[in-house]
Amino acid sequence: MTDRQDKIAKQFIAALPHAKALGMELTQIGHGHATITMPYDQKLVGDPETGVIHGGAVSALLDTCGGAAVMVHDSEPVGTATLDLRIDYMRPAKPGDTITATAECYHVTRSVAFVRAVACDADTARPVATATGAFTIQSTSVL
């Protein structure tokens, strides 16, 4: 891990109030790849009858993870924002399980980054959700 990526890894979640509020933790990062975990929590439940986590929380996790993957792409963007994100929900996440998202920024142009991401619970063979998205690339600081 380069110094820059190490710094991004340490600061990424802390700098994002919403990611912090959802309990996200960045566990792996580098060369256009990122892994973020989100532990099960009562407040994230979307279906009170089953205790299954709300799709919106999984979206937030996949979006954050996608953004992280863009930030550590070798082209070293200064900033990024989501342009569009499509989420496919394969199955309900098992109540109680931590959800782990991995994202890959597989292509960048001067102004756009393309990302795919997967979210799994403890059963990593069967994904809970997958996502594909396009992110903006900010290559020079505007500040």
Added chain:
Amino acid sequence: MKRPEPVQVIKQRRDAALQRLVEGVPYIQFLGIRFDRRGDELTGVMPYRDMLIGNPMLPALHGGATAAFLETTAIIELSWAMMWDQMEAGQDVASLRLPKTIDFTVDYLRSGLPRDAYARARINRSGRRYASVHVEAWQDNRARLFAQATGHFLMPQKDG
């Protein structure tokens, strides 16, 4: 001819049903989302909170919070439309299950400002098993959307 019900009775019944729908979901409470009702028209409201921020430099709302707001508005609108006839007929609607999201595509049009956000959903197609819903979200100006989304949903089956 049957006399129409008093307006207070109708309002109380509709508001109670809507409240039960929204209050039952912990994640909706966590994000602080509520719904305004005019007849059968619903508007989702997500009042600004610091914890909704994703980019503190701008600052801008987190794309995930925006996505969750849009998805919640779509699900509540679908459930509301699904239960309306039964509710108006005075039947019990407390036991209805929520639709399940199959896929959801969010189009981020501009960054979400640190302000209250509003959203309205339109059901483009609702069949026995599947539904397609479009949602629009705005902040200060109704015509200047900051995000929109389309999603497909699996409708709850009455006989399990």
